[in-house]
Amino acid sequence: MWPIVARREFVERVRDRGFQVSTAITLLLLTGIVVISALFNRPTTFDLAVVGEASEPIARDVVAAAKALAIGVDVHELADAARARRAVDAGDADAAIVDAQRIVVRASPPAQLVGLIQAASLRDRSERALVSSGLSEQQVDRALLQAPLPIEALEPVDARRREAASVAFVGVLVLYGQLFAYGYWVASGVVEEKSSRVVEVLLATVRPSHLLRGKVFGIGLLGLAQLLLIGVVGFVTAQAVGTLQFPSEAIATLGLVLVWFVLGFFFYASLFAVAGSIVTRQEDLQTTMTPLTILIVASFFIGISATSSPDSTLAVLASLLPFSSPLVMPTRIALGDATWWEIVASIVISAGATAALIPLATKIYSRALLRSGRVRIRQVLRGREA
């Protein structure tokens, strides 16, 4: 019986114009953010125009030095100085080296590139000066080919970890949105059936437990499907604009997010169903949902903080508690800070808590369905079945 209920929950919501529009907006926003951030974080690349054979060693040196700084330099060989000027003037080139004699730039020259060219040309001229003063090439090389000074960074930059944290951040944001939105849908769906009184028609043919199960599964499946859609669109967009250096890790994080959505959704959906079943009007729902709202928002903030400090005591603790683990554990795993036993414990605690919660939630839900007004949970539990 409950699959029929689940199907209605899924189909009616997919067909809802509001749902379609909000999904479209979410995807547009996501695509926009990925594209814009890619534009801002694009690695610097310069176009360098080169005129004359004498300029070529300088250009080679510039490219080599730039590479060490993670700067790209595209070299374009041009036939004469006039063309080089035109190229710089039109913006096709950021600078031009003319016959190893002159650097041509626009009014506001790119300082990094000019610095690289100056250094390279200095080295080139020094080399030639030393050779012409009678030193052997070996001696010249020994004098000039000095290794650059080693850099001691106080905080080593780990590109992999930095990207994992960004992906996890987006993951936490989306998970929070999904858990909250779909949990709320469960609650308001329960209230809709109570306030429209259709529930009595339903109860004549469906058991309350089946009604609840169908609702939670139907809405949960939709939430999972939408999450997958958001994940895939986000991933494909990021790949298309070249944001991801470690795409396979992003996919793994997406997988983690999906798994913890399922774990978190069943937990929260049971609570949201209870919040919905004890009121009769949508206006009263805000009040009964408040404790849940606080729980989710607090977990969300812990989840966000875990993207920067996944090994803090708070993050470790929160990654084990059933209400916060869905928003914290995926981050800790993605950043490689969770031990395997913590992961297992988190899943077991979450699934166990949900398994314990469902019968209790079903009991309250079943007994509160035909009562109107604000139902007291304690009263419902003390009473007996309808």
Add this chain to the structure above:
Amino acid sequence: MSDPVAGARALDLVGLDRRFGDVVALDGVTFSVEAGQMVGFVGPNGAGKTTAMRIALGVLRQDAGEVRWLGRPVDAETRRRFGYMPEERGLYPKMRVLDQLVYLARLHGLSRGDARAQAAAMVEELGVADRGHDRAESLSLGNQQRVQLAAALVHRPEVLVLDEPFSGLDPVGVDVLSAMLRGQADAGVPVVFSSHQLDLVERLCESVVMIDRGRVVASGRIDDLRAADPRRLVRVEVSGAGDRWLEHVTGVRITEPLPDGGIVELADGVLQSHVLDEARGVGSVRHFSVVQPSLSEIFRRLVTR
């Protein structure tokens, strides 16, 4: 109304008890509704009608007693073949009419194809076929009532239980619903409905069940209930005499005042001619007849507060 017989094509409520806290809602409620019968379920507000119907449908549980169909206790599977229209009407406001009916038919066990065909047939029959793709909330109240009835009938129920189905209907709606229910009963479906409109029950039903404070106080054919009523009633009207003159007549009790007279109950030993003589003394007698007690009068006698 017969005693429950095993295998009889009847819905039997047998010794139903139900309390809500300290309040006794049902106290040994027993009656049966046979196939082809349309039974009116009447009683004052709070008598237990809705509770009894909800228990029959499994929406509520009884503390004791049993509901049987075809002589066997009903289970969830059997109840799926029942049709129910609760007093608090309810549809999904945002769901389209046809989808709604298909959904309910599916919940009652129909296959998808069958459910679609039945839903289409129902909206056709109830004259709301052109609104099938509209959301329920956009329908007029009258049309919502029709859809509600369609929801109770869409799965071709074997038993039909309706709580106050006529409340809020205009006279045309009453006629449409009456015809639908008559049709169901004639097709062999036991139909039981509660109502406050006793004249309507009297017109539509052969049998009634009267309930008061959780107990059945009378049940059976309306004719039999009338015959069992020991009272002798006379309706008398005197042109232009006003309604006060009957108060001065001895040996009668006014059960229902009318503009120029009323319906009176005769005390033991009082002859009808005594009333007629008194009336003649007042003026020109326009109406004088011996009347059968109406359902309302039987109800008032049995349900005294």
